[in-house]
Amino acid sequence: MLALLPFAGFSQSAKSKVSVHPLSAKHSTAAALKTPTSASPAAYCMPALDCTDNDMITNVTFAGINNETTCSPAGYGDFTAITTTDPVLAGSSYPISVTVGTGWPYENVSVWIDYDMNDVFDASEFTYVGNLIDVASGLTLSGSIAIPAGTPNGSYAMRVRVAAVGSDPTDNTLACDITQGYGETEDYTVVVGVAAPTGCLTSPNGAYPSSAFTPACNGTAQSITTAGWAGEYSTVNVTSGTAYTFSVSNAAYFITIGDSTGTTVLASGTGSVTWTATMTGAVRFYVHTDVNCGSGTSATVHTRSVLCGTVPPPPVEPDYGCDQNYTGEPDLANNITKSLNYSVANDFFVPMESEQYIMNTITATMVPLAGGADMSSFDIKILSDSGTKTPGAVIHTITGVVPTTVTTLPDTFAGYATYAVTLDMGNYSLPVNAAADTRYWVSLQATSASSPASSIYWIGYKYVEGWVTASNYQSTDNGATYTQIIYASAPGQHYDSIWSIDAECALAAVNEAGSREVSYYPNPVRDYLTINSKKTIETVHVYNVAGQKMPVSSKIVNGKLDMSKLTPGVYIISTILEGGKNESFKVIKK
Structure with missing residues (x-):
């Protein structure tokens, strides 16, 4: 062992141990408490040091890691299977302590964390922990590591190195050094991420309602129940990657979002919780009176609601020209407006720029069901607007109109053929309002040569309630009254039948x-x-x-x-x- 020298003989510029002392024949014989591998993780450089003369790491303590070791084979220990267990968050600093051996008066400790995950311990990823001076026994050096703000959540390689050299806080290039000689290197894994949330997964009052709730995700809060009690949960179906806001009407109540089995807390908070789903399936929406998991009775009744998605933008206002074709995108699986000898009405507009508006043809898209519906003729009515965006008084009627063309469409519905049926309007001229676009309504009623007449279904397209100014109306009494038709496949969704109106406008040049x-x-x-x-x-x-x-x-x-x-x-x-x-x-x- 090296003879003891006065401390005054060593300074910040002291030479390294390898330059003044040959390798000693005296080696450590203590058994390692942890058994590392002798090769570095794939892609990382392999350091070369000698810790057999007690220039070694005997303990690393950092964020839940507390690893005691002796000299690793060839001076390198791969402990990357050991990860931090305490929360490590971007933008925060965490203490680290490294205990070193007794091989040399100067034991310099450094740390690198591969934040950019490029498999290289860059100089910019260096933390200088410090230098210890003791020749009688090993000492523990304490410092701190600052996790850069903005570091993404994930697992990062951390390299801890002790070397028998004079202290040098700027020496950030030795992570892969193979010339130093005396010392030891150990690699670990740092997990950066948000601390696991805490919450209440108790439900003494059970589940309510009994069935799972699936939100429409249209940007509006939807009520799951208005009669919830504290100490119970509701099941909500979620989609991975979608942000959900869970709210309770009592802002003081504590919310916990748990997995489908009620064993893992996914998110928690008071009054309202926003959580982005990490999976697709069911979660539990728990409510308690406080963070201590207080439950209750009917005195704790409240409303539970969930919001997701965004309010759809208003559609581009149609250019009300002569030809009007509001087709949308038909969804043949869902969007049939049912009719059996019913009159079905849709709105259209006469542009204010017109001096004359002559209706030539109307085309409607439909499905005649098996059993005799042959679309032999149609009765057509033109109606004014009631002033409340509903059909008003009849201003023109054409009966027994035989289709001029019947075109088979490429798509089918439930095995039935679909058709575009064109009807001649006889060049009917509509009144024009020079002050504003004028809403009118056109109503069709199918008749059949078969007896009895069978159903004709009008093909439609889906829209979200709240933006469309008017929709499909149906009359069961030959046009005496009309009722709005709403066939919803999900909350807030309606269907409007597909129409096309071909007209000629006499527009004034200005x-x-x-x-x-x-x-x-x-x-x-x-x-x-x-x-x-x-x-x-x-x-x-x-x-x-x-x-x-x-x-x-x-x-x-x-x-x-x-x-x-x-x-x-x-x-x-x-x-x-x-x-x-x-x-x-x-x-x-x-």
């Missing part, structure tokens, strides 16, 4: 001053655009949206402009009136 001289229809146009003017139209030019002039005659023939040879798209019609006045407007070519 010049810069706002006065109207020209009107035109139809828009969209297929072949000929009718243009009416209070003044003589001298010239007409047609431009595409890029400003290129189209090869169209500049003359109006019998009040019509021939656009049949133009490709479908959007065009600007520029009219030069008597006196040189110009009015332009936009049309869509089908």
Whole structure:
């Protein structure tokens, strides 16, 4: 063993043990209390030190780790199977103590934690614990390790190193050193994460209600029960990755979210608890009067509710043009509006810009069920709006309308074919309100050549209650009264049947001053655009949206402009009136 030297002969710049003293033949013979592996974890560097002359780690204590050892084989101990058990949280500091052997007056202790998980103990991940001076017996050095703020939850490799060198708080590059000679290295695992919550998993009053509750997750709080007691729980079905807010009407009551068996606390808090589900399945929503798990009787009655998801944004307001097609996305598994010789009504709009609105056709999507429904004819009614977004008085009726086309759709419902049925409206002209878009209602009632008539189901699409301004209405008394139809597959969901209305609008062209001289229809146009003017139209030019002039005659023939040879798209019609006045407007070519 090295002869004892005066402490005054050593300083911060003292040479390392290997430079002044050869390896001693005297080795430690104490048995190790823990048996490490002799190779470092995969991907990490393998250090090389000699701890046989008592330059070693005899204990590491940190966040629940308390590991006593002697000299590890080849000076390296892989204790990564030993993990921290006390909570280690990002942004906090935790004490560490390392007890060293008696091999050399200077035993320098350092720690690295691989925070970036790149399998390298970087200099930036270094913590200097300190240096001990004692030649008679080993001492324990205490310091602290600060876990950087923002460190994600997870498991991190921690390397603890003691070396027989003079103290140097900046020496952060020796995690993988193989030249130092005397010392020992040990690796552990640090688990960074939120402390496990505490809570109350007792339920002397049992479960209520008896069935599991599945929230709709539409951004609104939903009541599980309004008659809950303290000391009981409700079962709630959750989906992994979704955030849930569990609330109780008494803000002083204590909430615990437990697993489906009531053995593990997942979250807890007073009055309200927000928890992001880590699994899909059932959880228990416990309520107690306080954190001491107080229960109660009818005197503790309260409401339990849960909120998840976000309120859906309002749909984009339709562009109320001549063609109106509110199809949505049909869900053939659920969304059939049932009808048996019923009248089914939907709303549509006449745009305020119109000078004339002529209805050409109506197309409805439907399922005639087996048993004779042949869609032989339909009765059509046009109704005003009641003022409360419901069908009002009948203003026009067409009976016995035979479909002009019946198109088989690619999807089926419950094995039955689905169809798009088009009905001719006879160019019916609706009144126009120049001050506002006007809501009207169209009602269809199917008749059948079969006797008795059988069911026709109207295909619909789903929407979330609260945003749609109107929905499907049904009449069981031949249109005398109408009732809103709600077939919900989940709370807050309704269905609206699929309609398409093809019409022609005579829209007024407006010049810069706002006065109207020209009107035109139809828009969209297929072949000929009718243009009416209070003044003589001298010239007409047609431009595409890029400003290129189209090869169209500049003359109006019998009040019509021939656009049949133009490709479908959007065009600007520029009219030069008597006196040189110009009015332009936009049309869509089908």
